[in-house]
Amino acid sequence: MKFDREMFSFESNNNSPELTMAMTMQILLFVLGLWGCMAIYNSQTLGPSPLYFVGKQLLWLVSGMAILFIVQRIPFSIFRENADLLCLLAYIPLLAVLVFGTRVNGMKGWFSLGFANINLQPSEFSKPFFILSLCHFGFKYKPGMKRFLTMGLVTLIWVLPIMLQPDFGTAMIYVAGFITVYWLTGGTIWHILLIPTVAIPGITWFLLNNSYALKRISGFLNPALDPLDSGWHIRQFQFTLARGGWMGTKLGKAIWANSYLPLAHSDSVFASMTESLGFIGTMPVILLIATITYIVYRLALLAKNSYRKVFIFGMGGLFAFQALVHISVNVTLIPPTGLTLPILSYGGSSLVATLFGFGILLSAASIHDQQPDNQN
Amino acid sequence: MTQKVDNFKTRASILLIILAIWTFVTICASFYFSVAAREKYLAMGNKIAVRYGEYYPGRGRILDKNGVVLAWTEKYFDLCMLSTPQDDQLCKIILAQIQKVVPDATLEPSKDAIVLMKRNISPHQIVKLEELLATLPELKVIPREERKIVDYQEVKSLIGNITIYNGQCRGISGIESKFNYSLSGKSGLYEVMLDRHKNWIPGTWKLKRKAVPGKDIQLDIALSEIRQKGAK
Numbered sequence: 001m002k003f004d005r006e007m008f009s010f011e012s013n014n015n016s017p018e019l020t021m022a023m024t025m026q027i028l029l030f031v032l033g034l035w036g037c038m039a040i041y042n043s044q045t046l047g048p049s050p051l052y053f054v055g056k057q058l059l060w061l062v063s064g065m066a067i068l069f070i071v072q073r074i075p076f077s078i079f080r081e082n083a084d085l086l087c088l089l090a091y092i093p094l095l096a097v098l099v100f101g102t103r104v105n106g107m108k109g110w111f112s113l114g115f116a117n118i119n120l121q122p123s124e125f126s127k128p129f130f131i132l133s134l135c136h137f138g139f140k141y142k143p144g145m146k147r148f149l150t151m152g153l154v155t156l157i158w159v160l161p162i163m164l165q166p167d168f169g170t171a172m173i174y175v176a177g178f179i180t181v182y183w184l185t186g187g188t189i190w191h192i193l194l195i196p197t198v199a200i201p202g203i204t205w206f207l208l209n210n211s212y213a214l215k216r217i218s219g220f221l222n223p224a225l226d227p228l229d230s231g232w233h234i235r236q237f238q239f240t241l242a243r244g245g246w247m248g249t250k251l252g253k254a255i256w257a258n259s260y261l262p263l264a265h266s267d268s269v270f271a272s273m274t275e276s277l278g279f280i281g282t283m284p285v286i287l288l289i290a291t292i293t294y295i296v297y298r299l300a301l302l303a304k305n306s307y308r309k310v311f312i313f314g315m316g317g318l319f320a321f322q323a324l325v326h327i328s329v330n331v332t333l334i335p336p337t338g339l340t341l342p343i344l345s346y347g348g349s350s351l352v353a354t355l356f357g358f359g360i361l362l363s364a365a366s367i368h369d370q371q372p373d374n375q376n
Numbered sequence: 377m378t379q380k381v382d383n384f385k386t387r388a389s390i391l392l393i394i395l396a397i398w399t400f401v402t403i404c405a406s407f408y409f410s411v412a413a414r415e416k417y418l419a420m421g422n423k424i425a426v427r428y429g430e431y432y433p434g435r436g437r438i439l440d441k442n443g444v445v446l447a448w449t450e451k452y453f454d455l456c457m458l459s460t461p462q463d464d465q466l467c468k469i470i471l472a473q474i475q476k477v478v479p480d481a482t483l484e485p486s487k488d489a490i491v492l493m494k495r496n497i498s499p500h501q502i503v504k505l506e507e508l509l510a511t512l513p514e515l516k517v518i519p520r521e522e523r524k525i526v527d528y529q530e531v532k533s534l535i536g537n538i539t540i541y542n543g544q545c546r547g548i549s550g551i552e553s554k555f556n557y558s559l560s561g562k563s564g565l566y567e568v569m570l571d572r573h574k575n576w577i578p579g580t581w582k583l584k585r586k587a588v589p590g591k592d593i594q595l596d597i598a599l600s601e602i603r604q605k606g607a608k
Contacts, residue, residue: 046577046578048507048510048511180391183387183390183391184381184384184387184388184391185381186381186382186383186387235420237409238409238417238420239417239418239420239421239424241406241409241410241417242409242410242413242414242415242416242417242418242421243418243421244410245410245411245414246410246411253579255569255577255579255580256421256425258577259425259569259571259572259577260424260425260571260572274406274410278410279406279407279410279411282406283403286399286402286403290396290399293392293395294392297388297389297392300384300388301384301385301388306381306384309381309384309388310381310384313388313391317391317395320395321395324395324398324399324402327402327406328398328401328402328405331402331405331406331409332405332409333401333402333405
């Protein structure tokens with residue numbers, strides 16, 4: 001592997017659209033992170049130590065941005081050429097966490113570092129490597145059933161330990177990543193439609209054998225039936241949004257989010273923000289997420305190499321999909337999944353891992369070490 | 377070298393459009409709950425959290441004809457535990473936390489609905505207990521009023537007795553009963569939001585109706601005369 005300054009590409013061509021977009025994205029990610037800090041503070045103002053979570057999140061944001069700047073300067077060819085090793089290194093912690101992990105909120109998906117109350121969630125850090133592995137197999141085989149089955153098997157291998165934690169929300173994101181990458185690499189809609197035909201009987205069997213999951217679904221479908229138990233979370237989302245109105249109750253005055261809404265600083269941060277900032281106040285957040293997703297789309301189109309195009313859009317797609325699932329849960333369009341709002345919700349693993357993923361994305365979008373596609 | 381993907385732009389654009397439609401749907405749902413159906417959900421939420429309560433003004437004093445105070449009210453605060461844990465070890469852990477603020481508080485496993493841990497805690501201790509009260513919903517500071525009368529038997533007989541009914545002092549005999557209406561004043565009304573542990577949420581207390589304090593009653597007899605009459 002030859003390293004030269006040209007590889008660290010964004011610095012060398014100041015007028016390239018990639019550079020402008022990459023810089024815009026870095027600024028938007030940082031702004032989104034700061035907005036998240038504000039939202040976290042807002043959801044904790046009535047707690048015993050309102051600055052505890054926001055202080056930690058601010059430290060994670062600065063560290064995450066530093067990691068993003070470092071990773072984006074690593075030539076993408078290093079990630080691609082060493083994909084096997086990197087994927088293995090990312091996969092081992094997913095298995096290890098099932099044995100040595102710490103249980104948080106009923107999920108055994110965290111490594112406790114044993115100091116400063118820091119927990120690491122390997123399923124967050126493995127996302128870019130999962131997309132990398134899908135790209136690897138997506139380009140290894142010609143379009144067809146063999147490619148679909150291979151990529152499906154790869155997804156199953158990644159998703160299985162996550163489901164055993166059990167973290168179905170994150171598993172769903174991985175499956176969405178598979179569909180995105182498969183579709184972008186030339187997959188057919190008929191193959192993709194096979195996924196629900198396999199998944200629906202599996203989900204039905206799971207629901208019938210796990211009463212708590214079935215209760216959660218019934219609570220979502222009819223919260224009025226059991227408002228104090230299975231419908232509680234859904235109802236609290238609705239009441240929190242209602243308190244927000246057009247303009248919100250002002251920052252630091254999110255009384256409902258502080259008192260009733262479960263996990264107002266992480267899984268319910270969008271609803272918590274709506275209470276303080278109102279319907280109007282949350283629009284900039286949606287706009288920022290949409291702008292970042294559009295920049296990802298533009299960067300993918302500008303890439304000269306299909307492998308990179310797919311990786312860039314696959315990574316950005318994961319971000320957008322997770323954000324939309326979180327918002328959909330918070331506006332009660334879908335049942336609670338336990339997913340955070342990327343960059344904004346409290347959680348060092350989620351924040352740093354997302355920025356790490358964006359670092360690799362920007363590395364893939366750099367123009368100088370790209371080889372054009374084989375036209376044959 | 378990588379194989380070229382056909383129609384990447386079209387395929388990525390389709391995904392982008394799906395994401396855009398999804399975003400639009402979430403915005404609509406957010407608008408529905410925040411704006412369109414706001415009043416309905418606000419009312420439902422308020423049913424859970426908003427409570428109205430009466431507060432009683434201080435009971436008026438009873439004075440003799442020279443203005444000497446014969447009967448007055450003092451307010452105290454007791455530290456209590458609702459539904460005490462049955463586990464001795466857990467009781468000890470909770471008590472250790474409380475004793476950091478109220479050193480002589482006690483707590484034993486009990487099946488009683490309410491257990492008195494310490495009578496007459498100071499305002500300073502109440503402020504210090506605020507954090508524990510928020511985290512331990514069973515722990516309560518309960519206000520209590522005590523009617524005091526000067527320590528002469530003759531005066532006590534004349535003034536009479538009171539009872540506490542729904543948190544309010546009510547005269548049941550003697551002057552306390554005769555002038556109960558004037559001494560009691562009129563209760564006020566407040567609105568407050570409770571959290572899920574039924575604790576008051578700071579900053580949500582609103583006065584809906586002002587209380588009218590109880591009037592002082594001045595007797596047309598002096599303390600010395602009451603004592604003389606009693607002696608005869």
